[in-house]
Amino acid sequence: MNVRLEGISKSFGSNQVLKDIDLVFPDRRFVTLLGPSGCGKTTLLRMIAGLEQASSGSIYFGERRVNDLAPGSRNIAMVFQNYALYPNMDVERNIGYGLKVRGMLRAEVKERVGPVAKVLEILHLLARKPRALSGGQRQRVALGRAMVRKPDIFLMDEPLSNLDAKLRVTMRSELKRFHMDLETTSVYVTHDQLEAMTMSDLIAVMNEGVVQQFGTPEAVYNTPANLFVAGFIGSPPMNFARGLVERNDGPRLAIGSHRLLLPDAYAEALRLFDDGSELVLGIRPQDVTLAAPGTANTISGRVWMVELLGSEKLVEVEVGPKLRMTAEVRADTQVAIDDPVALRLDSARLHLFEPGSGRAIARS
Amino acid sequence: MSPGMHALFEGTRRVVAYAVLAAVTFVVCFPLVWAVSTSLKPKTEIFAYPPTLIPETVTFENYRTLLYGRATYFQGGAAAPSSAAPSAPSDYFVDWFINSVIVSLGATLITIVVSTLAAYSLTRFQFWGQRLVPYFSLIGYMVPSIIFVFPMFLVMVDLDLTDTLLSLVFGYVCITLPFCMWLMWAFFRGIPLEIEEAALVDGASRLQVFYQIVLPVAFPGIIAAAIFSLIVSWNDYLFGRVFMNSLENMPLTVGVMHFFEGTHVDWGLMMASSVLMTVPMAILFMALQRHLVAGFGAGAVKG
Amino acid sequence: MLRLSDRQIGVLFMAPFVVTAGVFMIYPIFEAVRMAFFAYNPLRPDDIRFVGLGNFEYIFADPLFWASFYQATFWTIVSIVFQTLFGVGLALLLNQSIYGISFFRGLLLFPYIVPTVVIALNWRWIFSPEIGVVNYALMSAGLISENIYWLSTPDMAMASTIMLNVWKYTPFVIICVLARLQTIPLELYDAAKVDGAGAWRRLLDITLPHLKEVLVVVIVFRTIWTFNKFEEIYLLTRGGPGTSTFNLAIYSFEQSTANLKLGVGAATGVVMMLLLLAGSVIYIRVSGFGREDKTL
Secondary structure: OOEEEEEEEEEEOOEEEEEEEEEEEOOOOEEEEEOOOOOOHHHHHHHHHOOOOOOEEEEEEOOEEOOOOOHHHOOEEEEOOOOOOOOOOOHHHHHHHHHHHOOOOHHHHHHHHHHHHHHOOOHHHOOOOHHHOOHHHHHHHHHHHHHOOOOOEEEEEOOOOOOOHHHHHHHHHHHHHHHHHHOOEEEEEEOOHHHHHHHOOEEEEEEOOEEEEEEOHHHHHHOOOEHHHHHHOOOOOOEEEEEEEEOOOOOEEEEOOEEEEOOHHHHHHHOOOOOOOEEEEEEOHHHEEEEOOOOOOOEEEEEEEEEEOOOEEEEEEEEEOOEEEEEEEEOOOOOOOOOEEEEEEOHHHOEEEOOOOOEEOOOO | OOHHHHHHHHHHHHHHHHHHHHHHHHHHHHHHHHHHHHHOOOHHHHOOOOOOOOOOOOOOHHHHHHHHOOHHHHHOOOOOOOOOOOOOHHHHHHHHHHHHHHHHHHHHHHHHHHHHHHHHHHHHOOOOOOOHHHHHHHHHHHOOHHHHHHHHHHHHHHOOOOOOHHHHHHHHHHHHHHHHHHHHHHHHHOOOHHHHHHHHHOOOOHHHHHHHHHHHHOHHHHHHHHHHHHHHHHHOOHHHHHHOOOHHHOOHHHHHHHHHOOOOOOHHHHHHHHHHHHHHHHHHHHHHHHHHHHHHOOOOOOO | OOOOOHHHHHHHHHHHHHHHHHHHHHHHHHHHHHHOOEEOOOOOOOOOEEOOOHHHHHHHHOHHHHHHHHHHHHHHHHHHHHHHHHHHHHHHHHOOOOOOHHHHHHHHOHHHHOOHHHHHHHHHHHOOOOOOHHHHHHHHOOOOOOOOOOOOOHHHHHHHHHHHHHHHHHHHHHHHHHHHHOOOOHHHHHHHHHHOOOHHHHHHHHHHHHHHHHHHHHHHHHHHHHHOOOHHHHHHHOOOOOOOOOOHHHHHHHHHHOOOOHHHHHHHHHHHHHHHHHHHHHHHHHHOOOOOOOOO
16 A cells, blocks of 8 residues: 655644645555654654644545544554553553454454464563563564554554664664565654664655655665755764865865865756855765875865774864864774874765755756 | 544534533532622622622622621721620621631741741651651541540640630641641652752751751742641631630631521621632632642643 | 751751640540540539440440431442542543633632632522522523422432532542543553544543542542531531431531530540541552552
């Protein structure tokens, strides 16, 4: 079942939290709504669930418009941030609640719950109450509740944010497998870009009620559509530096006292810009290497801080007044604070953005 | 449901909710509203049939009678009502009011001081038998006052305090102490020890720490306890009835009831008395509201 | 300045409380128990005789005592039922975040702080058979054809005192239930909606189970307090007409003041305390003393 959002807008009073969203989630894909808090991702998810009403626009499951359907009639399942397990019911009744409410008989419910509990390895917990379960176990019960209903759409609202770091990593893969076993379209909400990158088929990056970019993890990582996406995705975050265009002997970008030669792929696009117009350069720390001071087409500076991450080192270099750039290098690289260094930027991995709109400038 | 229909449904739900709330409010407030209305009516209108909600003639004569006594007594320059003249509630109303004020304030003051000291002792100091005290005091709170009001009366007899305001003060102190102490204890427990330790390190004595550091921080709790104590003291009837027998020493509640048992009931006066008895509580109540929210505020109350 | 040790300061601070509570509260309570075993006429204080269980024999043989007991039980049960029903219903109503809800919530505590004297007087006026506004309203609405004698027949007097009690103390129930309602995670309702549960189902399966514990506490406490209430009945009906609205507190009071039998009054008080103790024990049992932590 694919999900189609057409022209979805939502306002709470005078506060518009979603602005004209158009998205299509293909059948059986794992789609993530990614963004900082307040960007509207949870609201959007709740609208797909039917827990909120859109101010305008339509939501389609397949060919069917579902705006006016109650959540219980949409054949969806949802896992909430705090799992929302019914505290006064034991695990078996929790999982079977949706079935019971639809009038299924006790015996039949039991038949359906059993296999589900087995798959999730919680058979031994069926008689327990939620308060006697660990975080991971609670999540499995929440998943069981979803699984037993055989939903068309599976919604998840930041289900991992309450788990400790280690458990989060394990559960990530479990959730992805769960999605595959369920064979449904899944919509996942998170603010953690790593989760989005590792789990999703498609990511909708959102900010301030607008979809900034909708594409595969590779697409949003390698070709971010604007400054926001570029800065939000990737860890450590992308380096940004403002510079002025210089067309002759170029094209070049003048960043402070450095004059960086830009790759030919940008020559075409830069023709639209006058000399002296401001652009923002973006380059990921992974694409920055250290070179000897004085090497051609580098940005020189002084090492400000060195952080050892284990297999990598992060070297933060002060390249101008109030401008520092970070390079991610191998751990065995010899470098110390206050060393003069030069940063070489991989020109194939370099990004340019217009400062006003934040839009990325396309390579040709 | 389309957004339009959804809004309509929400709208009707809202109207129904407000309607029910209005009805409940009406039921809750009607007695007092009617009392105010009656108190402002002249005698003739009070017995009018059909009764009117908003008085056709508004008169303050009931209030004036209560506060200033019968006009006749003052016209001839007479100083005080003679004891031979039949007493009316109006003669003593002001006395009763003042009695209640004195007793309530006095009891509250004592309760606050005693319970605050005791609560602080519980939180910061240790000595044998200390923990027994609050739990024992709870007995006093759980036992209905009808049980010990007569023995307490006998204690007053022994102390030669019967029919004095002081006996009431002690009575009210008794029934408010346990709750106030538990309240202040909870408050003090919430104050981090570090604040006081910092002051001690700075050179303050224990007493100075108490007055200058702890009390100001615990102020909201003190206000809440004070208001509770004032309300309980003001509203009491039982103690006043048992301890007092002379008219001029009665608190307001007892005095007004005393005259109700008379043969002819002046409803206008009675309702005016009701209103005047309630107004201080209403004011205190609104103050308490604000302080309850401020003092115990976070999380619980939404909307 | 006198340098007192910490311990001494602690004792000093605690002393006024111990003295005051001891003299004026603990001592009278012990005296009350002691007096139950004596015949004590307050007008003849020198003539105090030890009578052992005589006072208790007296009250257990007194039909008025038993009548008071049954009336008190009836009064309590009916009051509690109504207080709980109205309390929960209104709390649910007040749990919405519609505009102005805090105004209504604020209004609710009002009956609780009004002096009982005031409300008793007002009640007598409003429910006055000939000139009270309630009868007028009911007649005009065509609901009754003759005036109801609210306070002069035993049944109506009982009903009136119950009404007053419900009016005054339902807010207490509302406050407690409302506080608990506001701690129910909203996500549970969302999950139930997604599971397909309608509004009524959600009330039964989510809201009410959460209220179970609060209601137990509230009901037990209100029952204990209601059983022993004095002012609410006395000021409205004086226990009348006749003795039809007597409860144990009024019985005790009348024995002490009208019959001048302080010992008998005290004995009644002891019985009341024992009942109270029984009630508390039941509460502790029902609520689970030392059961596992309830947090989820």
